[in-house]
Amino acid sequence: MSLAQAPSPAAGPRDQAARWRAHSVMIRRARIALPAAIGAIFVLLVGFVIHGSLAGAKARPQDADAPIQLVNPRFVGRDGKGRAYVITAKTATRDEKDYNRVLLDTPMLVLDEEGSNPTRISSQSGVYREDAHTLNLDGGVKLNGGDVNFSTASSIFNTATGVLEGTGEIQGMGALGEIIAKSYGVYDKGDRLVFKGGVRTRVESH
Template identity: 35%
Template sequence: MSAALTFSDGQMIGQRRAKSLATARARSRFVAGLRLVLLAAGAVVALNALVQIVLSGGRSAPSPEVALSATAGESERIINPRFTGRDEGGTPYVITAETAERRSGAEQALIDLEGPTLDYALLDDGADASRVLARHGVFDESNLSLHLETDVRLTTRSGYVFDTQSATLFLREGVVTGPQPVHGLAPWGAVRADRFEVREDGQHIILQGDVRTRFNAPASSDTQQDPNSDAGAGRSEENEP
């Protein structure tokens, strides 16, 4: 009787072991199949991303980039900084200054500049990249803008020279705005206004608020114009160089 029970117990144990082995094998097959599915899904996602990059590569504008090279002094102030990058149209620009100091905290993207200069096709042909545009400036790395303060002088490639006390250059859009009174020299004479804008990569000069212009008299003219008189005035004027 004991022998019969022992044999029966052995059979049950053997059946349980066989069942456990079968379950383990089934689980292993399931895990292996799941791995294959995940690998296949990852391959599909990667292939799709590659296709999207290839298809959109020829249409997307180059991403603006900013690089900084400088010689650091004893403090956080940087001597002779140099910022290089490209706007959305791919036009390169170079910003230099006598000194630069990055702000801390929430304004970390803002860099205060002393004696900033700019080499950029929007302003001129780059032949005189060493001139000082203003006494002070603030470069915003996040928005790619350069704000100029105090004795600001901007020269466009179309021959305009503007003197004002404040101006902001938006490098991403290729736009310059001046919210304060401006005096300008043009190939044909002079202008003054309460504010101005330069748009479309320097192709359009927009003058606003008490606009006054003075035209140079031709050299062969018998009648000389008083250089201190105003030839015209208006509330708004747009000149196309």
């Protein structure tokens, strides 16, 4: 006669209460741990953002706010009559206090560059004003073109009219010989050079 194993009794009320308490504890812990984990992730992200900002600030050049500067610029334009001119320089720096003012280091102005006898005017420094369409050349201004070779203190070129003028004394050699004057003007892309004020000439004999 075989003996049948008696079935285990069903879980009693005490066991169910213990399981419920354990489940409740786990839920309470989860409610505490989950917000804590979210907060830690948020703090970590903020830390990454701050670190990236600081690293970017350190990597940024110290002169990031320096005025805009071009090296070996070349400006090509035409005056009101369609005549071409070219302005070059070692550097061109825009004035941070006046946006229309561009400072040029060792500029050179070329009139009728593609012609047979282009006129070149160079100086130690220059200022180009975009609003007034003028180029002021100062310091050791040299004017060369064709058979003329003159020096003066300053000159002003109007990019709208194509006229180059100077109010300081000018002296040098022209087609007729040595010329000294108190002012001058260059017209028609350098084809016509006019001297004014106390003009003195010494004609070279051939």
